[in-house]
Amino acid sequence: MSALVEGSWDDARSIAAQSFTALSSQSIEVSKSLGRTLAHDAQALCDLPTYATSAMDGYAVCGDGPWRIIGEVKAGLPMKEALEIGTAVGIATGAVIPTNTFGVIRWEHAKVNGEILTGEVVANQEVRPPAHECSTGDTLIAAGTIVNPAMIGLLAAAGLDHVDVVRKPTVALVLLGDEIQLTGVPSDGLVRDALGPQLPGWLEKMGCEIVSTQYISDELPLVVKAINEAQQVADIIITTGGTAQGPRDYLHAALEQAGADILVDTVAVRPGHPMLLARIKKCAVFGLPGNPQSAIVALISLGQPVINSLLGQPVNELETVVTRDELTAPADFTRLIIGNVVDGAFEVAPYLGSAMLRGLAHSAGFAVVTTRLTAPGENVRWLSLP
Numbered sequence: 001m002s003a004l005v006e007g008s009w010d011d012a013r014s015i016a017a018q019s020f021t022a023l024s025s026q027s028i029e030v031s032k033s034l035g036r037t038l039a040h041d042a043q044a045l046c047d048l049p050t051y052a053t054s055a056m057d058g059y060a061v062c063g064d065g066p067w068r069i070i071g072e073v074k075a076g077l078p079m080k081e082a083l084e085i086g087t088a089v090g091i092a093t094g095a096v097i098p099t100n101t102f103g104v105i106r107w108e109h110a111k112v113n114g115e116i117l118t119g120e121v122v123a124n125q126e127v128r129p130p131a132h133e134c135s136t137g138d139t140l141i142a143a144g145t146i147v148n149p150a151m152i153g154l155l156a157a158a159g160l161d162h163v164d165v166v167r168k169p170t171v172a173l174v175l176l177g178d179e180i181q182l183t184g185v186p187s188d189g190l191v192r193d194a195l196g197p198q199l200p201g202w203l204e205k206m207g208c209e210i211v212s213t214q215y216i217s218d219e220l221p222l223v224v225k226a227i228n229e230a231q232q233v234a235d236i237i238i239t240t241g242g243t244a245q246g247p248r249d250y251l252h253a254a255l256e257q258a259g260a261d262i263l264v265d266t267v268a269v270r271p272g273h274p275m276l277l278a279r280i281k282k283c284a285v286f287g288l289p290g291n292p293q294s295a296i297v298a299l300i301s302l303g304q305p306v307i308n309s310l311l312g313q314p315v316n317e318l319e320t321v322v323t324r325d326e327l328t329a330p331a332d333f334t335r336l337i338i339g340n341v342v343d344g345a346f347e348v349a350p351y352l353g354s355a356m357l358r359g360l361a362h363s364a365g366f367a368v369v370t371t372r373l374t375a376p377g378e379n380v381r382w383l384s385l386p
Contacts (some may be wrong), residue, residue: 003262009269009301009334009368016277017305019263020284022312023235025164030155033147036165037207037311042141045159047131051078052097055126059110059117060101061088067117073098088117097127134158144313146207168209169310172230173199175215176223176241176251177290182215194292194357195240202299205386206307208236218242223254231258231283235310238303241290243274251276251287260285264302269334271354272297277306284310291354297336297366300383318368318381321346327367327374336366336383346380 004015025039054060054073061067062083071089073079078096079089091097091104103125111118134140140158141151147165155163173196181190193215200210211233216226223242230237242251243266255262255278264277275298276287286303288295308315324345329335338359339349346367351359365384374380 003265005265006268007264009267009336009370012264012267012269012275012277013301013305015263016302017309017315019277019279020282020306020309023167023169023310026167027162027164030152030160030163033152033155033163033165034149035207036147036168037313038141038143038145038147039164039166039312040143041139042155042160042163044134044136044138044140047135048133048158049128049130052101052130053128054091054093054095054097054104055128056104056106057093058091058104058106058126059088059119060091060098060104061117061121062086062098062100062102065118065121069112069115069117101127103127144311146313166311168207169235169307170211170233171203171208171236171238172211172234173213174223174226174230174237174239175213176218176239178218180215195288195295198292198296199238199240199299202296202386203238206304207311208307218250220250220253220257223250224257227254227258227260227280227285231280235283236303236306237280237283237285238288238299239285240288240295243276243287243289255280255285255287267301268332269297269301269336270330271336272301275302277302289354292357293338293360294354296360296385297354300366300385301336304386318383320379321367321382322377323367323374323380324376326376327369327380329369329372329374331372335369337369338363338366340364341382346382 004012063085067086067088070087073089073091073095075092075094079098082099083101103121103123104127105119105121109119140154175196179190180193182193186192214226216222227237239251242249258280260278260280262278266274271294272289274289278285284306288298321341322345325348327337337348339347340363349359349363365382368381368383
């Protein structure tokens, strides 16, 4: 397929979402599945509840009262004998209901005189029936779902020790630039590296695993070598800088030498215009601009749809929010404006420049503006940060 060159932001995201398929699955312990994406539907291995259980502390009774109390049933220690007419047993919340139980009288409603119990009861009172929540074989969580703590509890309760999840996409970072200083206060015209330290955090939140990081000078042979090495070990290569067409921008030439197919080459969006998406065999390549905010815009714009595809996650439509501020966009461009949703309305953050990080550090996402002028009170789409 030919590359989308200077295409719309929406078209670029559509290509990103459709160009890669889900990675293979792996089986892991249910207790370690937080934040992972299910590769297959997770199905119950038993009924929930597995047995009829008591919903309250009280007395399980058989027949009409009054009843003679003959013992006690604790949770996890079911009564082996069946109840006989006119008898009752004390029962704990969650304990298995004895055979022949008519109903359960709550402890606070029971009247006990020695071994004699009286009280009011109707059939199946305070009894949780088996399979009330689910039956064996029911799908509890669908494939593509990101597992949360409550889901872990549900899967464990339904008898699962292991669950199949999509393996994490592996990422190799190739950070380009002769002007980068890695530690200390920048001096002598250098700038402190702001992307190398933050990209792993974003990628981890997006479900990825960093497997290598290289800092490369802006020299074509070095860039080609780094890309060739990275595509041997990772599902995704992320480069920073070098995406434009300047005299020291070698990414396009390096990708050509590495045998890459460019899928998206610059996007009509501000910030982040010179973003790039390519593929080397099955490996995705995200070319992020060098300016920090532009780089994160590119990562969320093109990287997130690709990562979602690799994880087998469904594509979700962006939500809309009302803007509290007047928003503008250049003609024929989408503009992503950093900010927050406060009391249901979008508010623009300060420090909007593509080289600035302060606004990004205190914002939750971007308003997606596609018209020249969006007045206060009108709707805009909302692209949340991971």
